[in-house]
Amino acid sequence: MKTHARRRPITALQFCGFALPSLLIWTGVVAVPFFYGIGITFTDWNGLSMHIHFTGLQNYRAVFGDKTFLVSFWRTVIYVLFTVAASNVVGFLLALAVTGKIKGQNLFRAGFFTPNIIGGIILGYIWNFLFSYALTGFGKSIGSAWLSKSWLTDPYKALAALIIVSAWQLSGYLMVIYIAGLTNVPEELIEAARIDGASAGQIVRSVKLPLIRESVTICVFLSIARSFMSYDVNLSLTAGGPYKSTELIAYKIYQTAFTNMEFGKGQAQAIVLFVIVAAVSLLQVRLTRKGAEQ
Amino acid sequence: MKKRVVAAVLAGVMAAGLAGCGAAAGTAAETAASHEDAAVSEEQGTEEAESETGADAAQEPVSISFYTTETGKDDMFQDLIRDFQEKNPGITVEYIAAGDDQLQKWMSLYASNEGPTVSLMDPINIYENRERMKDLTDKELIANIQEDALSTFTFDGRIYGAPYTAAGIGILYNQAVCDEAVGGTFDPASIKTRSDLEDLFNKIEATGRAGTMFTGVNWSLGAHYVGITYGAANGDVEARVQKVADLKAGQLSLADDEVINDYFDTFDMMAEHNYNKEDPLVGNINMDAQAFADGAAGTWFMGDWAWTYLGPIVEEGAEFGLLPVPLNDDPDNEVNTLLPTSFAKGYCVDASQNSKAQQAAGVKFIQYITSDEYAEEQLAKIAGQALPYKNFNGEIESPLGRSTASYISAGRNYDFYGTPDLLPSDFWYENGAYMCEYISGACDRQTLFSDMEAYWKNIQ
Numbered sequence: 001m002k003t004h005a006r007r008r009p010i011t012a013l014q015f016c017g018f019a020l021p022s023l024l025i026w027t028g029v030v031a032v033p034f035f036y037g038i039g040i041t042f043t044d045w046n047g048l049s050m051h052i053h054f055t056g057l058q059n060y061r062a063v064f065g066d067k068t069f070l071v072s073f074w075r076t077v078i079y080v081l082f083t084v085a086a087s088n089v090v091g092f093l094l095a096l097a098v099t100g101k102i103k104g105q106n107l108f109r110a111g112f113f114t115p116n117i118i119g120g121i122i123l124g125y126i127w128n129f130l131f132s133y134a135l136t137g138f139g140k141s142i143g144s145a146w147l148s149k150s151w152l153t154d155p156y157k158a159l160a161a162l163i164i165v166s167a168w169q170l171s172g173y174l175m176v177i178y179i180a181g182l183t184n185v186p187e188e189l190i191e192a193a194r195i196d197g198a199s200a201g202q203i204v205r206s207v208k209l210p211l212i213r214e215s216v217t218i219c220v221f222l223s224i225a226r227s228f229m230s231y232d233v234n235l236s237l238t239a240g241g242p243y244k245s246t247e248l249i250a251y252k253i254y255q256t257a258f259t260n261m262e263f264g265k266g267q268a269q270a271i272v273l274f275v276i277v278a279a280v281s282l283l284q285v286r287l288t289r290k291g292a293e294q
Numbered sequence: 295m296k297k298r299v300v301a302a303v304l305a306g307v308m309a310a311g312l313a314g315c316g317a318a319a320g321t322a323a324e325t326a327a328s329h330e331d332a333a334v335s336e337e338q339g340t341e342e343a344e345s346e347t348g349a350d351a352a353q354e355p356v357s358i359s360f361y362t363t364e365t366g367k368d369d370m371f372q373d374l375i376r377d378f379q380e381k382n383p384g385i386t387v388e389y390i391a392a393g394d395d396q397l398q399k400w401m402s403l404y405a406s407n408e409g410p411t412v413s414l415m416d417p418i419n420i421y422e423n424r425e426r427m428k429d430l431t432d433k434e435l436i437a438n439i440q441e442d443a444l445s446t447f448t449f450d451g452r453i454y455g456a457p458y459t460a461a462g463i464g465i466l467y468n469q470a471v472c473d474e475a476v477g478g479t480f481d482p483a484s485i486k487t488r489s490d491l492e493d494l495f496n497k498i499e500a501t502g503r504a505g506t507m508f509t510g511v512n513w514s515l516g517a518h519y520v521g522i523t524y525g526a527a528n529g530d531v532e533a534r535v536q537k538v539a540d541l542k543a544g545q546l547s548l549a550d551d552e553v554i555n556d557y558f559d560t561f562d563m564m565a566e567h568n569y570n571k572e573d574p575l576v577g578n579i580n581m582d583a584q585a586f587a588d589g590a591a592g593t594w595f596m597g598d599w600a601w602t603y604l605g606p607i608v609e610e611g612a613e614f615g616l617l618p619v620p621l622n623d624d625p626d627n628e629v630n631t632l633l634p635t636s637f638a639k640g641y642c643v644d645a646s647q648n649s650k651a652q653q654a655a656g657v658k659f660i661q662y663i664t665s666d667e668y669a670e671e672q673l674a675k676i677a678g679q680a681l682p683y684k685n686f687n688g689e690i691e692s693p694l695g696r697s698t699a700s701y702i703s704a705g706r707n708y709d710f711y712g713t714p715d716l717l718p719s720d721f722w723y724e725n726g727a728y729m730c731e732y733i734s735g736a737c738d739r740q741t742l743f744s745d746m747e748a749y750w751k752n753i754q
Contacts, residue, residue, distance in 0.1 A: 047397075047401045048423050050425055050426065136576070243731035243734070244727045258397050
């Protein structure tokens with residue numbers, strides 16, 4: 001009983017020492033702006049005006065009545081589906097390759113992870129040059145009409161380019177998580193499967209994949225959240241073009257708030273995006289965990 | 295129980311945060327209101343009070359900030375700030391350059407109650423936020439600005455900004471290429487109609503070069519080309535404002551509008567001779583500038599600001615100039631030979647988040663930059679554009695700037711905007727997208743016009 005009584009002040013002290021600073025910072029930079037942002041959605045504020053008027057749910061009505069927002073949302077869904085699938089498949093295959101006891105695997109790991117360190121803006125500009133000039137130059141030199149025109153000036157190819165670059169950037173990051181999962185798969189299980197005559201494909205499908213389900217859950221969750229909120233690559237690679245055909249939802253929100261100067265509406269769009277991303281992510285985590293339990 | 299306590303603490307912190315936010319908002323609103331009152335009382339106040347604060351500014355050290363949205367001129371502005379500080383001891387100027395997005399950083403600065411003392415912004419931004427801006431109408435610096443350059447910064451008879459430069463918008467021509475094409479000395483005055491222009495393009499193409507060039511970016515096609523269609527061809531400023539009002543009210547069909555159709559006939563003709571015709575949206579101003587400087591394209595739809603890109607890459611002594619975009623085939627139509635000149639950026643002083651001493655120092659800084667001999671010399675040399683300042687008699691280094699200045703001195707120009715609120719701040723972005731779609735052949739003129747009409751109808 002005495003011991004228990006002594007513990008309490010220590011716990012409170014520990015809380016103040018370790019958790020309170022983080023809690024205050026989190027409150028300051030996440031909670032307060034979040035609720036402040038919600039407040040702005042009920043106003044007609046343009047981001048600079050000195051007069052703010054309460055407009056009720058008008059901004060939310062405007063968001064759901066705005067065809068361009070809905071088009072941008074569905075475009076983002078397509079982008080997310082392909083990016084999540086491509087980045088996870090590539091990330092997993094890369095992880096398999098670099099855990100397969102090949103020579104110089106650390107070098108490969110570093111190489112594949114590098115795109116993630118470069119940063120979306122720089123990456124976008126590099127690929128912009130590649131798609132607009134390097135690839136077209138190559139296309140012209142070999143006389144290929146298909147490659148002679150920039151991918152970024154065609155609405156469908158530009159979206160494809162956006163998916164390719166995003167998947168390329170993300171797959172290195174996901175690879176690291178998959179590597180962590182794969183290295184935890186007991187060697188004896190793989191050995192046993194091999195003795196039983198399982199092929200390499202069967203080992204991956206029936207031994208490795210079921211045992212790294214947690215990694216898959218994390219990777220899919222991260223890639224969904226990151227893809228939905230993709231902005232930097234969108235800005236530097238296509239800037240929403242050609243003619244706004246690659247405006248993803250985060251880019252659209254930015255334009256509404258800072259170019260059209262409709263801060264309230266832009267903020268309402270951001271809240272809608274938050275709810276969608278939170279719902280999709282929670283659903284995905286729940287479904288994957290349920291699968292694991294079964 | 296523990297969880298409940300933690301949850302209660304968390305909720306409390308959040309509520310406190312919200313209350314703090316509310317308090318902050320309240321304070322901000324109060325501050326804004328008090329600043330507004332200050333601005334109003336200042337308007338009603340006397341010059342005496344102003345001169346007092348000016349004197350204070352001269353005696354007591356004051357720090358101000360200068361925010362610029364003019365890209366690529368950082369060294370020039372920093373040099374001017376250094377010179378200004380030397381000439382005005384006691385005033386320190388912090389230089390803040392906008393990033394890719396000129397509004398976002400400005401809004402962030404205001405949100406953090408650090409609104410720049412002096413900002414170099416588009417006239418529409420000054421107009422839309424004039425409640426924050428200092429009234430410069432009676433200030434000494436205005437007397438040195440050419441009268442016709444002030445309309446873009448005048449709202450309800452009050453002046454809230456001072457123009458940066460006069461920018462000529464039109465078709466740039468490479469003199470050497472055009473000379474070779476016409477087999478003599480090319481005279482820009484010979485282009486009086488659309489057919490004259492097409493004839494020039496054909497002659498240039500006969501020498502193995504492209505007749506003209508569009509840079510397929512939204513700001514060039516949307517803000518500049520479409521902007522011209524709301525220009526002097528519609529009549530005086532009142533008629534231009536009425537046209538926009540009719541579009542907003544849905545009472546004007548662009549398909550039936552002769553001016554815009556004429557300008558789009560010219561556009562279609564130019565697009566046929568476009569250097570980037572195969573891939574019109576692959577626009578890159580640096581690469582297009584190189585193509586123009588090399589003579590791969592004989593002309594280029596742009597503006598005299600392109601000297602920023604051309605200056606470092608052209609051969610010394612190479613001559614370039616500007617042509618207006620012809621409206622139609624009527625040689626007697628004066629608009630065909632008038633160059634639109636835009637006072638696209640102007641200096642304004644914040645009166646909502648800066649003290650009176652800072653405001654006075656800000657006015658002083660604008661006065662320096664718009665009238666000081668060294669400042670004008672640097673602006674003429676580096677910005678390379680015509681300066682709308684009465685005491686300016688220096689030489690403009692850029693041949694493009696000289697070309698614009700020659701149109702102005704001959705009275706053969708008109709104000710691109712005419713009024714600050716003719717075109718909204720998102721005009722370039724929305725209309726630029728429609729234009730990119732049009733130039734790439736993804737939509738026809740009918741669709742383009744209906745998109746443009748829809749844009750105007752959505753403006754409140």
